[in-house]
Amino acid sequence: MRRLKDLGTRPAPNSIRELISRAVRGHAPTTFVPRRLLAYWQEHGWTHSGNRYTGSYHTPYGAFQGWIEEQRSGHAEFFLYNPSNEIRSHSHWTCFQHRGSDWYLVHMAKQPKDVSSGIMTIERLIKEAYEI
Amino acid sequence: MKKLSVVVAGTGQIRDVEIQSGTTAGDILHQLNLSDYLLSKGPNEPFFASAESVYDKVNDGEKVFASTKAEVGITVCAA
Numbered sequence: 001m002r003r004l005k006d007l008g009t010r011p012a013p014n015s016i017r018e019l020i021s022r023a024v025r026g027h028a029p030t031t032f033v034p035r036r037l038l039a040y041w042q043e044h045g046w047t048h049s050g051n052r053y054t055g056s057y058h059t060p061y062g063a064f065q066g067w068i069e070e071q072r073s074g075h076a077e078f079f080l081y082n083p084s085n086e087i088r089s090h091s092h093w094t095c096f097q098h099r100g101s102d103w104y105l106v107h108m109a110k111q112p113k114d115v116s117s118g119i120m121t122i123e124r125l126i127k128e129a130y131e132i
Numbered sequence: 133m134k135k136l137s138v139v140v141a142g143t144g145q146i147r148d149v150e151i152q153s154g155t156t157a158g159d160i161l162h163q164l165n166l167s168d169y170l171l172s173k174g175p176n177e178p179f180f181a182s183a184e185s186v187y188d189k190v191n192d193g194e195k196v197f198a199s200t201k202a203e204v205g206i207t208v209c210a211a
Contacts, residue, residue, distance in 0.1 A: 035137075037145060037146060038144040039141065039143055040141040040197070040199070043144070059175075095205050106204055108202055109203045109205030110203040111202060112202035113142065113200035114143075116141035116142045116199065117141050117201075117202055120174075120175040121202040122204065123175035127175070
């Protein structure tokens, strides 16, 4: 007695055919995508010319125009243009010194060691101002 | 185990680490010799406390930032 009954042939499902097809033609070589090694200020669109950085502090509440002046000593001064009412209402508003034409110097009690860390600090402060 | 890419904010240098459950932010910074830095998921996220376990708060392969400590303020201004 036959234990096996031949039911004929039928096309394999597409997924199986694609798998076999790939195995036959081989994988395309893997493309290695290098990571960009950018400082935070670069990654966030700031530009650097001489001792000055120009760009915006980015927060979920908007981008706030700023510039940074880096002195030879490494000390950096951070400026913010036309701070919003939310920022003016923040407890740290006394740390903003008006320098004319709606530009304000943001005074740092503890200086960041690099420009990127300073930008992140101000972005945190702005975000906090909007969330209080 | 989870893989993390720690971006050193000032340089853009990326340090890849692998962490186990219970690894703290302090452990990572110490291992990377970034003792004067703070770890965060970005400027819109709070800093991890040094003793805080990072493992449960990050996804495998996630990018986190190490930035130096800074505070806005003047001597009469609260930190």
